[in-house]
Amino acid sequence: MEAAAIDFMVKLFTAAEVHHVAVILLTLAVTPFGVVALVVYLWIGSERRRNETIKIYRDDLEKTLGEFSKANTELLRAYREDTKKILEAYGKDFESVSAFYRSNVELVNSWKRIAEGFQETVVLNTATMQRMCDLMQTNQFCPLARLPK
Numbered sequence: 001m002e003a004a005a006i007d008f009m010v011k012l013f014t015a016a017e018v019h020h021v022a023v024i025l026l027t028l029a030v031t032p033f034g035v036v037a038l039v040v041y042l043w044i045g046s047e048r049r050r051n052e053t054i055k056i057y058r059d060d061l062e063k064t065l066g067e068f069s070k071a072n073t074e075l076l077r078a079y080r081e082d083t084k085k086i087l088e089a090y091g092k093d094f095e096s097v098s099a100f101y102r103s104n105v106e107l108v109n110s111w112k113r114i115a116e117g118f119q120e121t122v123v124l125n126t127a128t129m130q131r132m133c134d135l136m137q138t139n140q141f142c143p144l145a146r147l148p149k
Contacts, residue, residue: 009040014048 022041 006040010044014044
């Protein structure tokens with residue numbers, strides 16, 4: 001019952017104009033109920049000021065967050081564009097490096113074939129040079145250097 005009465009008074013005082021509430025409270029101030037009414041009136045005024053302060057704070061916060069969100073969105077868009085450009089350039093560079101690698105593989109394979117053929121030539125030349133050295137050392141074709149038998 002008491003809570004319902006207080007609830008009714010709160011609704012009544014919040015709906016009424018401030019000067020009307022002041023007149024009612026001054027009239028009731030001489031009675032014990034008037035003291036309670038005065039406390040409720042002061043409490044309602046405090047709540048109004050607190051609600052106004054909270055509303056101002058929320059409006060300011062929403063404005064600040066909106067500005068921050070716009071700035072953040074712009075920075076994110078610029079970052080994405082820059083990253084896209086970097087990745088495109090990196091992709092082109094990577095393709096050229098891949099082409100160099102494929103060319104080098106072909107070059108190595110061709111040199112490998114040349115080296116295999118060249119190995120036979122080197123072995124044949126080495127054998128021929130060894131035979132020539134042996135002939136020069138023995139020199140049996142020259143009649144003056146021929147060893148007597």
